Amino acid sequence: NDLYEAPDYYLLDELLSDEHKLIRQSARDWVKKELSPIIEDYAQRAEFPRQLLKGLAEIGAFGPTIPVEYGGAGLDYIAYGIIMQEIERGDSGIRSTASVQGSLVMYPIYAYGSEEQRKKYLPKLASGELMGCFGLTEPDHGSNPGGLTTNFKDAGDHYLLNGAKMWISNAPFADIAVVWAKNEGGKIQGLIVERGMGGFTTPETHNKWSLRASATGELVFDNVKVPKDNLLPNVSGLKGPLGCLNQARYGIAWGAIGCAMDCYDTALRYAKERVQFGKPIAGFQLQQKKLAEMITEITKAQLLVWRLGVLKSENRATAAQISMAKRNSVETAITIAREARQILGGMGITGDYSIMRHMMNLESVITYEGTHDIHLLITGMDITGQDAFK
């Protein structure tokens, strides 16, 4: 959508600093120039556009909040959110690549790694020279990662890692994987596994109707010898991986609104131009209802993530607040994508417009990083004190 105009019904731009606006402009320009012109083709062919990695690094998408001394952009959480929103306006699959690299690979190395690990990996991950993936989900443990069975044991000067991960974004091309596995005492810990280690393979997952421009795969560990230096020393237990998810879910809360904004903008433009029964369809009440509800929900979601960003920058955002925002933004986006597609009539199902691609992508976004149901239960537990998971 070359003509894209970001909806800002409540003048939220006034809440942003000049730096935020500059960051947004550079991300928006990059999406318009590099991402949007090619993405439909790559999605149709189910191929990841690797040539975008360099540009993603340049707009600060890899580790926006990681300090500059480690190669990150050293930005606040509003800036991080803005970058994710601009990228996801282009495509959720490309935002996924950025989320995984920044929040799920760089963040755990930064937050739980040794100084040597930070220096060794973070600058190269920030520049895109190294790409990473995050292995938590297993074939039998998705919503319930605490039950994971991938394990490692002490074998003298190294660990021996066994098990398998499934549904791993970036796995087919990642140079390193942050893998969550149980030690001999049954405690979850993180290991950095490098491509090329014997017994480590990353078969690609095919046949996806969603997130087609993102590469998804498995991680298979068959007696992989992992050097002891590759264990993340400063965390153990499920709170390790869940702490990373807080970072990524926050980015998705902003990102999904990017999809919603793009769908709304496309549908509004189309409705004003498309004439039926002698007038633009934007003049019919039923279409106005759809469009008016879209901009209302977008505005509410924008305000919610902005406030969350302020709290997060002040280190005051709770995990439950992040869950609420992730769930709300994705639901808003998926509903808007479905309605927007209808406004375009038959044209809505084609790749000439971005809406159907967003709609299909959002079916993954509503499931990964905690399903819609899981986030509702997190809110439920937070407000009642009762755990309804088990």
Ligand code: TGC
């Ligand atoms: P529970 O007993 O509640 O908690 C275990 C420990 O973890 C702590 N904790 C958290 N810490 C930090 N952040 C959070 N959000 C946390 N939530 C819980 C908790 O305090 C406790 O700590 P401690 O010290 O007492 O041990 O754990 P549970 O087993 O009952 O599970 C809770 C539940 C269901 C909410 C959790 O497991 C969950 O969130 N499940 C969803 C799994 C999920 O989101 N998977 C995502 C995989 S990664 C992915 O999808 C990437 S997609 C690619 C892309 O982003 O593009």
Ligand code: FAD
């Ligand atoms: P399940 O956990 O089997 O859930 C099935 C259904 O049961 C869902 O509707 C769920 O809400 C519901 N359910 C489960 N438990 C409960 C309960 N207690 N109460 C009520 N309902 C419940 N994972 C990674 O580790 N790294 C990645 O990079 C990654 N990338 C992904 C990319 C894609 C494209 C996809 C689709 C997934 C990715 N995932 C990744 C995995 C993702 O996080 C999981 O798919 C997700 O957590 C759900 O797990 P599941 O698919 O096993 O579903």
